[in-house]
Amino acid sequence: GVVLRPFLVMESLDGAARTLPSIGRLSWGLPFGRAHGRCGLSPSGGLLLQKNLDSQAVAFLLRKRWALYSVTPLYKFSSAHLKAYAKLLSAYIAAEKQNGLAVEVGVELDIKVAISCLPDLKGSEQDEAAVLVQLSLRPQASQKKSEEKVVWSGWFCSVCGDDLSKNMPADFTCLPVFLANGAESYTSIVGSWFQKMFDCCFHHLAISPLNLSWMAAMWTGCKLEENASAMELVFSVPSLPQSLDISYAIHAEDAKALWDTVQKTPGEITQEEVDVFMDCLYSHFHRHFKIHLSATKLVKVSTAVASAHCDGIIKLGLSRQYFIAAFQRKLLTLALGQK
């Protein structure tokens, strides 16, 4: 890979900004149907989260790779029945695993299912509380003292979807983003059960280069801790016999400085600003390597806040302070917009 530590080139900025057509406010979220959400990055979205966040409750969410799924509204889901759901799901998993043998619901099984609410994990008061599903292996009888080992976890969340939650018809619960960590086989069993139980459907979410560049800009804009790790963008070069990836690393503070000059209104991001930001990075790269990154495909963005891969895998950053704050709204629009 090619690694470059760029310095900022300010003069290119204004020129680029002038030549770009005005695209205006982000509007690609929901071209058809459902609610048209405001998609600026309003401060309330993330801040509310930070205040109430119980560090214990979300610690497990950090530093893991999460596969992203979008989920249609759950029909007749009720957080009052989580225990009963857990029982059914646990029997379902056991029945799936021993194909053909019936399993009694409610008895102790090898895999324990816990379903719980994460009431703190929401962007606004209207949002549904996030729901966490955890599968753990029951300790063997011989090693009684050993702890239950979590083998798979997944959580549903709805963040900053004020309009969505308000417009949801009765009997439906909107938790449009699902993140799973663990073996795919468990994801499929749990997903099938939810699909059957609540008549919803799951679809794997891929993240387009356009969305990745949005994430790059958003995460760059987050306040930095000391010694934040560099921002890294990975590009893949298409139509080559052998795959060639270009890795482009930028000092976090440099990237932030660039973004601060691009962003007009703090707390809001427009497509135009994102384009300018990326174009600046591209032209800088071109100046040094004579490679047009705009002709390649952005496949991965990684910053101190979080990282995202075009395959729909994200990893929450090390910093709890910025936990999801920066991109949950993004995820929501992703999940709904299906772009």
Place this chain on the structure above:
Amino acid sequence: MLQSSKSPKEPLQQHQKRQSNLSAWLKVGSIDPEKSVQDHQSLNDQENDSKQEESLEPALSYFATVQDGVSLKKSSALQRHLATVESIALQRGLPPEAFNVLLSTALSGKLADTVSIRLLKSLIPESVVPETSVVSAVSWLCVSKCPSNIQVLFLRWLITVFDFIDHKEDLHALYGFFFFFLQEEKMCPFICHVLYLLTRKENVKPFRVKRLLDLQAKMGMRSHLQALLSLYKLFCPELVSITLPAKTEIYFKDAEGPWKAAIKTIRQRRLENSPVPQPLILGTAQPRPQKRKWNAQLMIPASSTNRSDLEEVREKNTGLYSTDEYFPVELLQTFPQLLQNIHRLEFPSRMGSVLTNPLLLHYMNCTKDESVYLRLHYWLGQTLQEECTWCVVENSQNEEEFRDFLEILCRAQCFLHEGLTPCEEFLYRNLPLWDGLCCRSQILRLVSWIPLNSMYDMKSSLYDPLAQLFSTSSLYFKCSTLESLKRLLQNWLNWQMVHVDSAADSQTLNTTFSGLVNMVAELIHFVGMISTVALRLESNHTFLMYFILDFYETVCDIYLKYNMPLLIMPPAGVFYPVLLAMDPVNLNQLCYIMYRYRANLVAAKENEHSEKEVQQFRFSSETYKEYNQYITAMVGCLWTSNAFQKDTHPQGLRMDDELLNETGVKELKTSFNIVYHPAMIGYAVQFLQQAWPDDTTFNFSLIKGKKWNWYLKYLYAKGLEGLKVFIESSISRVSQASYNKAENMET
């Protein structure tokens, strides 16, 4: 009975099907007993010829009173009566009253096992099996007077004739007794089968689930236990969970025994003499083979919801619907079942499964519950977007599957007579990216179901992308598109007829009536525009004209047929090419359409004057003017030969005399009418050949006066009905005048 199946759901289906077939047969038997008696008699007459007819009576009374332990070898009476029972059973089946005696004899162990077995084997019902006889047989079973092989034989018999038992309530009450027999290892598979047939929701109890699970633990995976357990799960998912292996094929061992064939034969004999239509069973989709990939199954089989028992406060329905027992959708197989259970039916756990199930579509049509549609819409929207082959690159191999899916959607929409919103959104999103080839027929059919009360802007969502594809695609695509737009127009018009009529105040609709009229008008103008373009691009192709005129055949009658005050003439770019077309079919069709326009305009004019219709819309004078211009041109082309002089339409045929003179055509004033028109000249030639066989000069000017009228009749006889109604309505006076003139001239 339930031997082979491809999926877990099938045993139920087969069972249900068989039941309904048999009940249909029973009906035949019970409706017409005299006839069937006659049949038997005639049958017996044939077979027994001079032999005296056998009677069952003595045999029955013999078995009712027979002493214990009579030996078959030693008692000729026993031999004779047993033979009588067997032969009657095989010939015509046993009457209901025979079962009690014979079952008791066989199961009480009075006689030797061989006799019991022979008796059991001959228990072939003529019509029904009385429940009482079965109940008493079960009580014999409980006292265990007979060896296990006879018990098993009885159970197999019971399974085979289950659908012939006249009532089953008391039998259901014996559920616990049957359940007890599960512990008998030999009987277990058959008991499972009997229980499978008997089980109702109230029978599924935690202790029974425990017992079955214990059995499973003891015996391992057994298909009969799986079947029963999966039925238990169906009724009470909160008690037990089971996933059936995809490969499971045999649920119950062959329980048919010797009776099945005999029953079939007797049934056959009966049906031969009383033909009845087979009961209509609405088909359900074959479940697809299970795929390994998670979530890759496009169509979902219907399965019951697990939810009902979790609800803490379950809404207790009152009055007519006071039953808290749900009818599992898996058991729903026939329309009569739907009617009987409609009050206690619940939609399947996944609404997507209704698409392939006509019965559930019927049910969905009856429901007002918004959430039903929402559930379907969420799923459909997501699935369409995810599976769209030309949008998701990795999906390119799945085109066939996607096509099948769209096909199912088209059929479902046709069945429901309405478009589903997700299909509409799917079209708007994906038409701009469509190549016009992939799943063409399905996509175009989806277009024709776009709802009239759509919330979207048709121009940017539908017309613009469609116009781009239209003008760059083949002739065939153009014709298909026109066809689908014609259906769209018809669907819209039908929809507004139903909905505007039923909701006289169109407040309930999202749009006002004039909004709907505008939408229809916009569609017609769009089709007019693309038709003009297409005629130019395809050099006035006959085939294309046919489809365009087909569209206008609906347009011209909107006012009279669909009661919508809308009348839009075809644009000049369509009208004139057709008027000057080379083939008579399209010209004839144009005449018909113009005739209908006239009828609609006349009706509108009359309604304008009537006081009742004050609120009616008026057609603008422009419309009348345009119609008159077209009529002038048509009369000029078909009758008076003065189209070049008289046509006033700005895009019309009018030409300066100087220009006309340059053509060098003599007798301009008489040279363009139904004789000389390029589409008609073929008829004129044939007419000349028949009228003046000797004349080879093709003197068309001979067709005038009386001959002119003959020629007209000749054309009408050739099937030019459109021309006929047009001439009779629009040129009648002229025609009459010229006819009179001709008469005068000849006299």
